[in-house]
Amino acid sequence: MGNAFQTFLRSSITVFACLILIACSDDVGLDQHGQKVAAERLQGQWLVINYWAEWCAPCRTEIPELNALSSQLAKESVQVVGVNFDALRGKELGTASDAMGIKFTVLEEDPAPRFKLPRAEALPVTYIVDDKGQMRERLLGEQTAAGITKRLQALRDEG
Structure with a gap:
């Protein structure tokens, strides 16, 4: 009976350890290059999430x-996705x-459920998500870097 209990205990600890490791390796899927995108890459910073099509x-x-x-906001805890x-x-x-010339990260998995974004029904549409993961603004239509930077600053100033 002692051996059976030790075997059960070892197996349980192994399963528990595997579950912890799986939880720690949380990711949001793959990018356009087939690389995993770790969730922590998107957490704790402002996000500019743009929906596009060819x-x-x-x-x-x-x-x-x-x-x-x-490029401009890379050092300011802002990710364009x-x-x-x-x-x-x-x-x-x-x-x-590549055909669109995109240099920023493109996610294979739609992050809308993670950030509770409304369904994009027109293009282009850009969402600004704050560092707490809350959608702060939805920008419909073509945007400029200057315009988005201005909106980001205003939203950050609001807190």
């Missing part, structure tokens, strides 16, 4: 602005992202 002409004009914004409206995955997502 067939969307204003999206094509907006992407260079978002690339510039991403893209989401393909057509839910492309894998190689298709990488190819489309």
